[in-house]
Amino acid sequence: MKCIIITTINASTQTIDNHISNPNYDVIIVGDKKTPDCYYNMNCIYLDIKKQHELFPEISKLIPYNHYARKNIGYLYAIQNNYNIIYETDDDNIPLEHFDDNLNFDNDNIQLIEQPDCEWINIFKYFTNNAWIWPRGYPLSLIQKENKPNFIIKPTNIKPSIINGLVKNDPDVDAIFRLTNNSNNNITWEDNKKIVISNKNICVFNTQNTFWVDKDIFCLLLIPSSVSFRYCDILKGIIANVFLRTKNKNIAYISPNVIQLRNEHNLITDFRSEYSMYITNENILNYIYDDIDNTKNDKELMLQIYKNLLNNNVITDLDMLICNEWLKYF
DSSP states (O other), rough: OOOEEEEOOSSSHHHHHHHTTOOTTTEEOOOOOTTTGGGGGGSEEEEHHHHHHHSSHHHHHHSSSSSSHHHHHHHHHHHHOSEEEEEEEEETEEEEEOTGGGGGGOOOOOOOEEEEOBBBTTTTHHTSSOOHHHHSOOOGGGHHHHHHHOOEEEEOOOOOOEEEEEEESSSSOOOOHHHOOOOOOOOOOSSOEEEOOOOSSSSOSSSSSSOOOOGGGGGGGOOOOSOOHHHHHHHHHHHHHHHHHHTTOOEEEEEEEHHHHHHOOOHHHHHHHHHHHHOOOOHHHHHHTTOTTTTTHHHHHHHHHHHHHHTTTOOOOOHHHHHHHHHHHH
């Protein structure tokens, strides 16, 4: 069973219409206070605020309204209804034909990529022939130091637990890139490529175009609620990277499989929302790894990571409360 999870405050878009017409997926729309009523009459699973409270009363009351983290309710619904593939996206990412063809990592041509010179890896470089670009969440202090990365690429038989797709037209870059570069719409992504990321590296990813294909790590779907809109999904991805390292599991990236017709954004507002991300990510790994104990079980490890983030003022007590409620479902 496969599902698509979207949270939106907009009327139905081409993205949502296309996914609803795909018979291979159930579409779960997570509503918020601003979401219009049109989804009651569409062929989807619509979780309005009332339904969210009925299904998951404690955690639904804790998650702020008008916040991207309401998407967490959709994840819990999918987990409780035994979906084994969860695809998460946004309402402005139109799927290309056969958008999930690259999910097959069972053949003999899979490769593993490692960046030995740096703990972080700028995976955009691999798909763009070293173009001047970086993903949202990549530490700013590394951009000038990078020049041409020294990637090591070798065959592997690893099957990834998370598969992140790239995006045509308007890739997921930060506000600094958009404010200072004219090249983002001219980036040429290489097609028909997919690669597993070494868990020696940290590779940022987001919730824009991501397949979760390993039920054993669905607890990592949790989006923090006490950080900004432009940081919450990035922080979730970094937590997932660290967690997967301890479990010897991996993420992968594939060539663009959607095209984004980006909703209207004010770039200065985006910059303000991303500011804590720029500052915090310079030290985020030190915060997370502070006395971390890899022998803990999944729930204990998740709680320890959240406690470390709380102790370093990355998140607030609200996220500790939500994390404790969240883990009751696993």
